[in-house]
Amino acid sequence: MLINKQIGFIGGGAMAESIIRGILHAELVMPSQIMVNDISCERLAYLNSTFAIATTPDSQEIIKQSDIVFLTVKPQVIANVIDTIAPLVPKTTIVVSVAAGVTIATLQSKLAEVPIIRVMPNTPVAVGEGISAMALGKYATKAISDPVAEVFASVGRVVTVSEDSMDAVTGLSGSGPAYAFVLIDALADAGVRVGLPRQTSILLAAQTLMGAAKMVLETNEHPAKLRDMVTSPGGTTIAGVHVLEQKGVRAALIDAVVAATERSREMGKR
Ligand SMILES: NC(=O)C1=CN([C@@H]2O[C@H](COP(=O)(O)OP(=O)(O)OC[C@H]3O[C@@H](n4cnc5c(N)ncnc54)[C@H](O)[C@@H]3O)[C@@H](O)[C@H]2O)C=CC1
Numbered sequence: 467m468l469i470n471k472q473i474g475f476i477g478g479g480a481m482a483e484s485i486i487r488g489i490l491h492a493e494l495v496m497p498s499q500i501m502v503n504d505i506s507c508e509r510l511a512y513l514n515s516t517f518a519i520a521t522t523p524d525s526q527e528i529i530k531q532s533d534i535v536f537l538t539v540k541p542q543v544i545a546n547v548i549d550t551i552a553p554l555v556p557k558t559t560i561v562v563s564v565a566a567g568v569t570i571a572t573l574q575s576k577l578a579e580v581p582i583i584r585v586m587p588n589t590p591v592a593v594g595e596g597i598s599a600m601a602l603g604k605y606a607t608k609a610i611s612d613p614v615a616e617v618f619a620s621v622g623r624v625v626t627v628s629e630d631s632m633d634a635v636t637g638l639s640g641s642g643p644a645y646a647f648v649l650i651d652a653l654a655d656a657g658v659r660v661g662l663p664r665q666t667s668i669l670l671a672a673q674t675l676m677g678a679a680k681m682v683l684e685t686n687e688h689p690a691k692l693r694d695m696v697t698s699p700g701g702t703t704i705a706g707v708h709v710l711e712q713k714g715v716r717a718a719l720i721d722a723v724v725a726a727t728e729r730s731r732e733m734g735k736r
Pocket residue numbers: 476477478479480481482503504505506509525537538539540541543546547564565566586587588589640641
């Protein structure tokens with residue numbers, strides 16, 4: 467399932483690596499179709515030796531070589547990156563930003579008439595189970611954006627959202643894997659606390675979260691209904707759920723998503 471595009475990344479950190487790992491594993495592109503730029507020589511050497519992809523310390527080289535350019539740097543440095551590349555970006559290049567909080571309008575003001583797509587993916591794209599939300603700039607028609615949708619569809623699910631939902635998406639699914647890792651780690655500690663070996667505990671916790679998530683996605687049932695199916699009257703589960711409610715776990719998760727959403731909004735104001 468190859469796409470016929472050269473793909474460049476400016477910023478070769480955690481998110482770029484997750485996307486690269488995912489699209490190579492999905493065989494959407496060959497390693498020879500990918501080039502990465504980073505200011506860190508160590509990162510470039512690591513990415514080259516891990517994935518056999520081309521690397522360059524020069525971001526302008528990425529613009530020359532790529533049909534689709536992913537901006538995978540931190541939001542704080544994206545303005546500098548754009549200033550360096552803007553004069554060179556042709557209108558035929560598709561620019562995809564994954565930076566939290568950075569608006570299409572900010573990018574478009576420096577990249578006149580260039581098709582811009584803003585995406586909020588998450589790191590499970592590395593294992594083909596990401597969720598990526600896309601918002602299209604005014605020059606990114608459906609036909610132009612299709613190859614980008616294909617990239618993210620090859621490594622998970624894709625939803626199209628209006629740009630004003632992006633901060634909320636960032637707070638929920640962009641940051642969400644971290645919440646899930648905290649839950650898995652805590653459940654594994656709990657398993658150890660009640661006498662299970664660490665590795666068994668981690669396996670039980672992770673597979674339980676994955677199985678529960680899969681049931682929600684495959685049955686389309688409301689999660690509360692699926693929870694009720696586990697919860698026998700007077701049984702073990704209601705004893706556990708009662709403690710979760712007493713300790714405010716539900717409210718804590720809501721507050722976490724609200725805090726992350728507000729932080730994304732704040733980052734967009736700079
Ligand atoms: N990590 C995640 O789960 C997600 C991250 N994002 C977004 O992805 C972007 C990247 O985040 P991470 O990969 O986590 O950060 P990171 O810190 O792992 O990677 C950033 C990379 O950019 C490089 N870099 C810094 N300045 C540069 C420059 N001027 N030119 C070229 N490379 C430069 C750094 O050396 C580093 O390797 C951010 O904008 C973030 O909001 C979006 C969704 C999820």
